[in-house]
Amino acid sequence: MTKQETQIMKGVAILLMIFLHLFNQTRNVELCESFIYIGNMPFVYWLSAATSPVSFFLILSGYGMHFIHVKWKVKDTHKWNRIAKLYLHWWVILALFTIPSFVYNGNYYTNCSSVINNYTAFNTSWYAEGWFLFPFVCLSLLFPLLFKLTDKFRVGWVLPVSFLVGTCTSFIVSRYGAQYLYNNLWLYNPFLIVHLAPSFIFGAMLQRTGFIHKVQKKCNSKWLWLALGGTVIIMCLTRTAAWGPLYATTFIVLFLSAPRWLWIDKVLAHLGNHSMNMWLIHAWFCYYIFHDLMYSLRYPLVIFVTLVVVSLLCSYFVNAVCSFITIIYHRKCQNTK
Template sequence: MPIYLFASGYGLFFSLGKDNTLIVKKNGIRILKLLINFWIVLIMFMGIAFLAGKPEAFSGGFTKFLLNFFLLSNSYNGAWWYLQTYVIHVLLAPLLIKLIKRYNSISMIVLSGIIYLVSYVERIKHLLDLGDNAELIMVVNALVLVGTSQFAFVIGIIFAKERIYSKLHNKFYNMKFKNVLCLLGILLLVVLHAFYESMIIAPFTAIAFICLFNLIKKSIFMERLLTVLGNHSTNLWLTHMFIYISIFPELIFAPRYPILIFIWLIVLCLLFSFVINAIYFPILKKTVGKNVLIVDKQHDKPSEIKISG
């Protein structure tokens, strides 16, 4: 998720920084598009769960449905916690971008890092005694999630402001054995995370991964494959836990071997994504108009921002 957050901050810096008069409209459309996509997935998989004989995947009654529908709960799908957090980040983005443009980048990183550490401690240790107040718990939980996620988001904005990726690209573009060294760097990040599993390092390893991955010279086939996956990545994120945990676990784990299970999961998620998009784009066209449909039907969402020099 820190990769999405970084990419979101990076992309929003450019998309919101061009015309201040349209920021509110842009953000409104951006959030509406995501919600439409989310609601389609929610309703579709409720129907699938019912037909598959697993209505318990959406237990909790109408109240629970409304809480999930309006992003106040992620009880149906644990991966959906980021929906609410992303919406909050989009709403805060104009202010954050304005502050980061005005003040020294190092100072903003330090301030963001302090907020991240405090929020992380509260998320893990639960130091605040909130009692049984459900509403207060919900608000504090939302603030803590924003606090722990804003660091990668802010770093993404700063990377865009300082053109850091462009500088890295220009400096290392002609370096010998660049691909090999970058792949070794990514492997070291994986090993580091394997030995030190704490979430606290996730933003740092994610940012390092993005830098290394983008420096790798990719084949045309790989670029096209990544583009396809990027165009469907939001749907993959919204649906994958339903497929491998809630509704079709037996089907997903049938191949038995991890790599085959992973590929099979991606394939099924992509198949569902094509169906979702077949519903999504006509609705989007009627609700927000043709002018917001991006070329090649790419959504303006966090997972699909391309970082380039």
């Protein structure tokens, strides 16, 4: 998987993320005017089950970090820069969306521990959709140890064990609910790291085996789109998160191996470059601030496209602010030398 292909799949993943958060709740889809129904529920509700965006992002991250692991056997010299950049964007987005609200009606910033928890992402109570951030940072720091462990075993052992771990943790979530674990964050976050690790490892094994490149060399047929459609249908029917890593892996392999129009790749790659920002932005509009306005657009396609465009435009602004802060920081560092 090339860097361009990684960005393309990140673009797919963020579209899946936005679609999931728009249409996976019955109270929201009931506000929409849909043309296609399956039973009593709109088609978009059923289709939201075939998203699993967290698994996509983790597989792509695991793929990239295993490449770094292979390239930099001794030390990854850029991991702290990557984490600092991620947190900078998170802090800017939090400031942009919470400070105006605090000034206007007094929400947020009224409790010191809450401020610390949210800005470290240890507990993203202000923006629940950012729950992924802290365990992802931990995986980003732990990946050299994790991959040293997996490198000792054959892929044929690593993948089934990882899938079993993911299935067990998914069962715990479905049986007891995330809220049960959430009441104890010192248990919740380690659990999330274990729960997310299988997708991360699946991505690493894709890089280790070069499986995507092998499939691309042997298969480049339009029939792969039919296979991809069948995979999506199976996921919609089963509606279980336990299949997340396997489903996302299959989707990535089929999508990158199937023939595509060049302009689609360009659009997806552009979205992929903004995917993390869009993840941390979009729910402010569809859940927290402009929920009623967003769903007043009525039609699912119009709502979806609008939220994608608004999130992308906000991402441009966030990048500009982060670039300005980075320039100021570097200038100050140079002046102190």
